[in-house]
Amino acid sequence: MVDLKVEIAPGVILKNPVLTASGTFGYGREYAPYFDISKLGAIITKGLSLQPKTGNPGVRITETACGMLNAIGLENIGVERFLADELPILRKLKAVVIVNIFGNNQSDYAALAAKLDGIAGITALEINISCPNVKAGGIQFGTDPQAAAKLVAAVRKETSLPLITKLSPNVSDIVAVAKAVEEAGSDSLSLINTLLGMAIDLDQKRPILGNVTGGLSGPAIKPVALRMVYQVAQAVSIPVIGIGGIVSARDALEFLLAGATAIEVGTASFINPQTASKIVEGIENYLDDQGCDRITDFIGSLEKNPI
């Protein structure tokens, strides 16, 4: 049987490369009735801020061709309630927990990192510098390599937890941002967050989303995500985690070929809550059929010559 273990940051070895994308897996326990969430590589929580946040008013989701737009606005229960009410449940469920964080400014991020440092049951932090739905939600950091690097360095100072920086695709040169945050001390990178989009109700002549614009996710964005993961994986020497439109084991394996060490399942978990666990099984079966002994042999093994 193929060895699925991957190292997503120095010293952080996961039992398999399947993680869940922030904002699509609740706080984790909501999925426990559907499968054993400890079987996943790790679960990544909904983005947490220092204070609870109520999110955006109006319509928050709308479907588009092979995808969906969301403008949730980072609604979350805040870090205190997460630590008091949710983390203990996740520990009981034996889930490997990565906490996704965001703030209004650099000191919010630093304070969150300090608060979560040394807390038992947290394996790593994912820093969201890429939410397109709120002005303060990281995007001002995620689109500028220097600002991104400064933020990561500030967070780095406050915690010994491994840091994964989550990158925005809404930039002209994602490689420049990736290199800057690697330099600043990020242990790995995850990409992509949603692509900024919009939907219009023709007959009413009005934008559909309460926030007017929203983040596009789902199969529609997979080619963009794959291209960015491919480019970034070649340019940096830290692990890259691929995200964007993954709905099947075959999708996940394509990201691994392109150089991703692990992947995150997002929107697909809304359609069928068991998707992530099915992807673990599917990856295992595929690699067993290929006679592959270690998934690490498969990662980045894309042939140079196009078909």
Place this chain on the structure above:
Amino acid sequence: MYLFNTEIVCNQKLSPNIFRLRLKATKDFCREAAPGKFVMLGTDDSLFDPLLRRPFGICRWGEDWFEVVIKIVGKGSCQLSRLESGGAVAIHGPLGNGYPKDQLESVQKPLFLVAGGMGIASIASHIFSALDSKQSLAGTFLFYGAASYSELILRNELTAATAIGLHIHTITDDGSCGRQGLVTQLLATELQNQPQGRVFACGPEPMLKSVQNVLQKVGSEGYISLENRMACGFGVCLGCVQTVLSEDSKSGVETAKVCTQGPVFPAQEVVF
């Protein structure tokens, strides 16, 4: 709640754009079904267009089947409405809280059921449940409004429930059947006579707002079932939230997930 793939038993056209689908279901699923609960319904998951499953009320059920009534409003409902006997569907459900059972079944006070348009699919679930389990509906009034005669659906099945005591009043926007006007006008008149009545309503948001107003004026209690847009249906996307009153929060309001904390809420708690 359960996840399973199943097939269509039959599909019946109820109006030019409204269809009733009967689906095979597991016995476990049917045991959990209750008035006001819903399912997330999808077709072939490998096509991704439509991508997400769509929420529909469980309108009627038996030992190993259930029915949904679907009005075509867009891509998802259109595709589902075209399925024929044997067609494949994916189910996630029963989901949601449903109507509070003790309130529905208490025989002390009159029960006013208010349905606007497709809200009948949810409201009728209580009527059919009573009919199929041979309970009485004495003291139960149905106020049912639709745009026009052709959109007043399930008429024969609902009329069958008059035999167990149901009183039916219909009203249409254009006067093509029953009185002309809005269903909340019927409710307002009847509640003034019997303010102790409990109200259960499902329909478009403007109707539910108006039900809220009527209840407030008369000082009666009631429940409304919301149909916010949903991506997941089980509490993880935060796409469906509704502002509700809250004693715990400083601002006096908080957001509630319609899919898991609803879709049925005490009428006075919802902030539109």
